[in-house]
Amino acid sequence: MTEIDTTGTRELAKALVGLSHHVLHMFNDIGRGHDLTAQQTELVCAVIVRDRVRMSDLGKVMHLEKSNLSGLVDRTEKRGLIMRRRDPEDRRVTYVELTEEGRQVATSTHCEVTRRLNDLVAQLPAEVQLSLTEVVEKITES
Amino acid sequence: MTEIDTTGTRELAKALVGLSHHVLHMFNDIGRGHDLTAQQTELVCAVIVRDRVRMSDLGKVMHLEKSNLSGLVDRTEKRGLIMRRRDPEDRRVTYVELTEEGRQVATSTHCEVTRRLNDLVAQLPAEVQLSLTEVVEKITES
């Protein structure tokens, strides 16, 4: 690995870490308007784009331990935004669904999230925009 | 905004959020080997690529409130990895520096971080790789 390579790698690392903070911090900003924490905000967004989700899948999406997720769902349920529903087919699994209020909040926040991400990538050249999703998915799926 | 646009935006949002989790979770994985939390790991990495840093700059880089950063620096200092040093020119500011042990840990973890990020982007076509840093920086700097 040459000097130039190292430097480039270091800059890429800085950039990617900065971007990641930027993206996840959005949930903070956006949630604040609804008096939600970042995690609660991401939770309702994750649910609304999937309609209803298993706890275990939520854990994977949000990178949370199951014990941790239990607490988050507790707090968000107490806030009246979501509810748990047992799967009658397999009574071990529980689905998370939005309440009516939860749906409203989630619609608003998720809309804001996608709007901001859109604004972010809007600065990029058109052909890069088109391939960006694919590129990012490819990066992540490993 | 058309239907197709909306769908594309939604997928992009999922992808970017997934990538961000992936990137920041790295600090978790890598830190675990050294019995460090994700934040402590990112802290020492942030210091080693900048040699010494003001508290206030660290807060910006890591998206932390100053009170929060104070605690993190406390804990990491207690672990023996960093130390604070007052700026004699302006006695309000304090710089964070690595101890000898901190430098070793930071070198190892930072190397691992860049290696993993490199592996991530290695899957991408060459011309995308070349422009990626620039693209990501442009996305973030707004």
Added chain:
DNA sequence: ATGAACAGTTCTTATCATGAACCATAGAGG
């Protein structure tokens, strides 16, 4: 039936997040 695997919960401990109040220092202007 029995036992292994799975999905969630609960508990404990340390860490992190946030805002408000606070302290010390620096840099004006009068």
Added chain:
DNA sequence: CCTCTATGGTTCATGATAAGAACTGTTCAT
């Protein structure tokens, strides 16, 4: 030389998050 204001950090209190271990129920294959 004094205020006044701004700045950089710390401290404190409270709630939220992280991680692991032990536990409850449920399913499924012997």
